[in-house]
Amino acid sequence: MKELSKNYLPQEVEDAIYISWKKSGFFDPNNLSGEPYSVMMPPPNVTGVLHLGHALENTIMDANVRYKRMCGKKVLLVPGTDHAAVATQAKVERILMERGIMDPRKELGREKLLEEIRTFAEQSKKTIISQVEKMGTSCDWSRLAYTFDDTRSSAVNIVFKKMFDDGLIYRGYRVVNWSVKGQSTCSDDELEHVERPAKLYTFTYSHNFPIAIATTRPETKLGDTAVAVHPDDKRYQQYIGKTFTVDVGAEKPLSIKVIASIDVDPTFGTGALGVTPAHSAIDFDMYEKQKNTGEPIDLIQVIDTNGKMTSAAGKNYAGLTVEEARTKFVAWLKEQNLMQNEEDVMQNVGTSDRFKDIVEALPMTQWFVDVHKKIPGKNKTLKELMIDSVTTGLHGNTNEKITITPDKFSKIYINWINNLRDWCISRQVWWGHRIPVWYCECKKMIADTSAPTKCPYCASTNLTQDDDTLDTWFSSGLWTFSTLMRSPQDITYSDSTITIHSTDFKTFHPSSWMQMGHEILFFWMARMILMTTYALDQIPFKDVYIHGILRDEKGNKFSKSAGNNVDPLEVIEKYGTDALRLSLISGIAPGNDSKYYEEKVIGARNFISKLWNISRFIIQKTQDTDTSKNISTENLTVFDRMILEKMRDLTQDITCDMDAYRFAQAVEKLHFFTWLEFADWYIEVTKFENNTDTKNMILHMILEDILALWHPFIPFITEEIWQHLQKERPLLISPLPTKNKYESLIGENNTGSQQANVIKELITTVRAMTKEQNITAKDLHILIDDTQRTFGPKELVSAHEEIIKKLRTGVSTITLITSRNHTPDNTISATTCHGITIFIPLDGLIDTAAEKKKKEVELTEVCAYIATLEKKLSNEQFVQNAPEHVVATEREKLQNAQHREQEIRTYITHLE
RNA sequence: GCACGCUUAGCUCAGCUGGUUAGAGCAUCUCGUUUACACCGAGAGGGUCGGGGGUUCGAAUCCCUCAGCGUGCACCA
Numbered sequence: 001m002k003e004l005s006k007n008y009l010p011q012e013v014e015d016a017i018y019i020s021w022k023k024s025g026f027f028d029p030n031n032l033s034g035e036p037y038s039v040m041m042p043p044p045n046v047t048g049v050l051h052l053g054h055a056l057e058n059t060i061m062d063a064n065v066r067y068k069r070m071c072g073k074k075v076l077l078v079p080g081t082d083h084a085a086v087a088t089q090a091k092v093e094r095i096l097m098e099r100g101i102m103d104p105r106k107e108l109g110r111e112k113l114l115e116e117i118r119t120f121a122e123q124s125k126k127t128i129i130s131q132v133e134k135m136g137t138s139c140d141w142s143r144l145a146y147t148f149d150d151t152r153s154s155a156v157n158i159v160f161k162k163m164f165d166d167g168l169i170y171r172g173y174r175v176v177n178w179s180v181k182g183q184s185t186c187s188d189d190e191l192e193h194v195e196r197p198a199k200l201y202t203f204t205y206s207h208n209f210p211i212a213i214a215t216t217r218p219e220t221k222l223g224d225t226a227v228a229v230h231p232d233d234k235r236y237q238q239y240i241g242k243t244f245t246v247d248v249g250a251e252k253p254l255s256i257k258v259i260a261s262i263d264v265d266p267t268f269g270t271g272a273l274g275v276t277p278a279h280s281a282i283d284f285d286m287y288e289k290q291k292n293t294g295e296p297i298d299l300i301q302v303i304d305t306n307g308k309m310t311s312a313a314g315k316n317y318a319g320l321t322v323e324e325a326r327t328k329f330v331a332w333l334k335e336q337n338l339m340q341n342e343e344d345v346m347q348n349v350g351t352s353d354r355f356k357d358i359v360e361a362l363p364m365t366q367w368f369v370d371v372h373k374k375i376p377g378k379n380k381t382l383k384e385l386m387i388d389s390v391t392t393g394l395h396g397n398t399n400e401k402i403t404i405t406p407d408k409f410s411k412i413y414i415n416w417i418n419n420l421r422d423w424c425i426s427r428q429v430w431w432g433h434r435i436p437v438w439y440c441e442c443k444k445m446i447a448d449t450s451a452p453t454k455c456p457y458c459a460s461t462n463l464t465q466d467d468d469t470l471d472t473w474f475s476s477g478l479w480t481f482s483t484l485m486r487s488p489q490d491i492t493y494s495d496s497t498i499t500i501h502s503t504d505f506k507t508f509h510p511s512s513w514m515q516m517g518h519e520i521l522f523f524w525m526a527r528m529i530l531m532t533t534y535a536l537d538q539i540p541f542k543d544v545y546i547h548g549i550l551r552d553e554k555g556n557k558f559s560k561s562a563g564n565n566v567d568p569l570e571v572i573e574k575y576g577t578d579a580l581r582l583s584l585i586s587g588i589a590p591g592n593d594s595k596y597y598e599e600k601v602i603g604a605r606n607f608i609s610k611l612w613n614i615s616r617f618i619i620q621k622t623q624d625t626d627t628s629k630n631i632s633t634e635n636l637t638v639f640d641r642m643i644l645e646k647m648r649d650l651t652q653d654i655t656c657d658m659d660a661y662r663f664a665q666a667v668e669k670l671h672f673f674t675w676l677e678f679a680d681w682y683i684e685v686t687k688f689e690n691n692t693d694t695k696n697m698i699l700h701m702i703l704e705d706i707l708a709l710w711h712p713f714i715p716f717i718t719e720e721i722w723q724h725l726q727k728e729r730p731l732l733i734s735p736l737p738t739k740n741k742y743e744s745l746i747g748e749n750n751t752g753s754q755q756a757n758v759i760k761e762l763i764t765t766v767r768a769m770t771k772e773q774n775i776t777a778k779d780l781h782i783l784i785d786d787t788q789r790t791f792g793p794k795e796l797v798s799a800h801e802e803i804i805k806k807l808r809t810g811v812s813t814i815t816l817i818t819s820r821n822h823t824p825d826n827t828i829s830a831t832t833c834h835g836i837t838i839f840i841p842l843d844g845l846i847d848t849a850a851e852k853k854k855k856e857v858e859l860t861e862v863c864a865y866i867a868t869l870e871k872k873l874s875n876e877q878f879v880q881n882a883p884e885h886v887v888a889t890e891r892e893k894l895q896n897a898q899h900r901e902q903e904i905r906t907y908i909t910h911l912e
Numbered sequence: 913g914c915a916c917g918c919u920u921a922g923c924u925c926a927g928c929u930g931g932u933u934a935g936a937g938c939a940u941c942u943c944g945u946u947u948a949c950a951c952c953g954a955g956a957g958g959g960u961c962g963g964g965g966g967u968u969c970g971a972a973u974c975c976c977u978c979a980g981c982g983u984g985c986a987c988c989a
Binding site: 600606877878890 | 914915916917918923924925926927928931932933935936937938939942943944946947948949951952953954955956968969970982983984985986987988989
């Protein structure tokens with residue numbers, strides 16, 4: 001075995017280890033056997049570099065995947081990136097503007113701008129890939145996917161066509177969210193509601209109009225065509241159905257019909273709502289409803305796509321910005337004495353999350369996915385499929401049910417689906433999958449997976465493709481299966497059925513497990529469920545693990561604008577990847593946000609250093625021992641038995657925790673075992689017990705096994721140490737230790753650990769006594785009360801004299817006494833554990849008064865404790881109803897406490 | 913407004929299906945260079961588990977309620 005250097009320097013070994021893993025081929029499931037297990041990496045956007053949130057995500061994902069691989073599964077983790085349509089174009093446009101190209105779309109044109117974005121995206125991809133490698137992520141690079149590559153685009157086009165053919169994708173005129181800055185639509189989910197102060201104006205359109213209305217957007221009122229009131233509102237009932245012609249000082253007067261709607265809240269404002277069908281989604285719905293009543297109202301679009309007033313707003317307003325128009329209209333209202341009230345209010349406005357401008361509601365022709373329509377041949381809507389998948393299971397089959405961890409997100413998800421409206425999928429940015437629809441001279445639309453040569457309806461060859469591109473989530477929604485295609489030909493569509501032909505798909509779909517932050521639950525998880533259940537009639541994945549987002553010490557989100565960004569690469573450079581990974585995964589709970597702070601990384605680094613030193617010690621100590629032999633169970637000491645038993649329990653606990661995705665708990669248990677049980681106790685004991693060969697074999701075995709158990713979390717250092725142990729196969733694919741291995745060594749009735757515990761507690765007690773109670777314990781007299789225990793404490797203590805002395809107790813001689821009658825002179829019983837009383841020479845006492853005071857405090861505590869136990873045990877209800885073992889434990893506790901009380905009393909008497 | 917959470921030691925958080933005298937790490941205090949490790953070791957102090965009520969033999973854990981904080985969705989015409 002190769003000795004370890006004094007210090008572990010992650011910077012010097014991590015890259016080489018990653019390369020060796022890649023070379024080994026074991027990231028590729030084709031080189032593994034066992035039950036398939038697949039995970040698709042949430043593809044980072046190609047908008048730049050990875051941040052700490054990605055580091056957290058990679059850590060969780062990789063820990064689970066490595067664990068499953070070591071469990072002997074055929075593991076596939078697919079890496080990938082997302083072209084992030086709007087986000088990337090917005091980002092590149094911003095960069096171009098900083099370079100002086102003020103209007104990139106106009107100045108460069110479609111092809112040149114796309115070229116700029118492509119270059120940027122490729123660069124971004126490279127950076128991201130190298131960062132994912134740096135994190136140690138064990139993904140199969142031969143299957144690297146990109147939402148915008150040919151293979152994934154082929155899936156996009158085919159799924160679009162099927163949805164189009166099934167009538168689930170339609171083109172419609174309706175009010176959508178429009179970003180003036182981005183010159184594109186946004187879906188409802190892409191809005192951030194930002195609170196800002198606004199003025200709520202109350203006014204009437206003109207003196208001949210009987211009802212006042214309230215609004216924060218007076219300029220849009222130039223497009224009003226109705227006023228809605230609640231049908232039961234006594235104040236306005238008389239006007240319902242009447243139409244008024246009002247002069248609002250524009251060009252032409254407006255025609256306002258008073259209509260009834262139960263959606264109007266009579267207590268808000270004046271209880272009357274000015275209806276602006278063109279600039280409010282709600283008002284647009286009323287407009288649509290009115291059509292069916294036979295008393296339609298008009299729609300007047302007064303704001304255009306540039307955020308300017310249209311000619312329909314009248315010549316006094318046309319061409320003004322909305323702000324200018326507002327000022328002007330408000331001034332006019334005041335002038336005309338029509339303004340009744342102005343009030344400062346706080347308002348939530350929808351803001352584009354990518355372009356950061358306030359969106360306008362505009363009526364436009366856009367593409368939508370209909371979530372309410374029955375799918376041909378299925379008798380279910382998309383919404384229903386999305387609900388079934390997490391409740392009853394798809395097709396009512398519980399084997400096709402998605403399990404969400406933690407469960408609370410199932411509720412959130414269902415609540416969201418219930419409020420879901422049709423999904424606007426068309427965007428006017430250029431970066432993205434162009435809508436695969438062509439228009440020909442006969443005005444018909446042809447949806448196809450590639451450009452048709454001629455129109456099937458009018459045979460025209462003059463075809464133009466739709467200018468719009470698809471929402472980026474359309475392609476991400478296909479991620480669980482599009483990543484399993486190896487070429488564009490792997491997907492076909494005929495007889496209204498989509499088939500995926502790759503072996504990967506047959507082996508690995510649905511994904512076993514997915515992991516994502518709760519902020520993309522709706523964007524991504526919901527769309528994957530929608531797309532996959534629809535297109536393939538399968539669930540996309542079986543288990544989803546939702547993690548929280550990472551915040552800074554103060555609980556703020558990390559963001560460029562807040563200036564609190566931490567570059568994971570800098571942390572790695574300073575402390576190593578393992579330390580970062582360990583700090584990120586420690587102390588987290590699924591779905592809960594966690595905080596990042598450097599002290600946590602330092603703590604993790606300290607642990608890694610400890611693990612290194614443990615290994616260094618063991619390798620040094622065992623280099624002359626043949627550790628390949630079987631451990632002889634005859635030579636086991638009680639401490640050996642104890643550590644083997646703890647190791648047995650640990651392997652089982654870790655399996656349970658990992659299988660339930662309780663990563664932080666697994667880490668905590670491993671940490672506790674490694675540092676406190678193994679290093680602080682067992683290794684210390686090995687320095688003084690004489691069964692050297694057996695000890696060395698145990699040390700070696702446990703070292704190997706904890707390296708394996710730790711590997712999923714801190715892969716680099718464990719692999720590095722593993723290589724020093726000169727193993728043939730990398731730790732990456734070594735099996736995890738089993739409970740059985742340890743059980744067979746210690747047998748079923750292991751009493752060793754109980755005995756070791758007596759010695760351990762004896763040592764702890766002596767240490768505490770000497771440290772805290774001002775006693776010098778140079779010479780100890782230990783009274784063994786043989787009636788208390790069955791295991792022969794006298795032999796036990798005398799067999800462990802050396803250990804008791806040497807394990808930092810400050811004891812130099814031990815005298816064993818077996819009867820109180822033989823209590824040596826000039827001694828005093830200091831303390832007790834397990835019925836073993838410890839006497840020290842009287843002159844060893846330093847401060848009798850202080851000591852007495854302490855003991856008296858302890859006595860009252862014990863007495864109070866005894867009282868609660870007695871009360872509990874005298875309660876017949878408790879004795880009758882509680883399980884037997886609980887009652888028995890309580891009885892034992894009481895006995896121990898009473899014993900303890902006696903001893904303290906005796907001790908206090910001695911002190912006097 | 914609808915929905916979902918959170919509130920446990922000075923700080924950051926665990927605590928799975930109700931049964932410990934409520935845990936960990938960091939921080940604090942005391943002591944310490946002993947066969948790997950000061951990025952270390954030994955020991956100590958520190959919490960009526962947000963308030964109130966209920967269910968139960970038994971509640972940090974289940975239910976109700978109040979308060980504070982947070983998140984998502986919708987709306988504010």
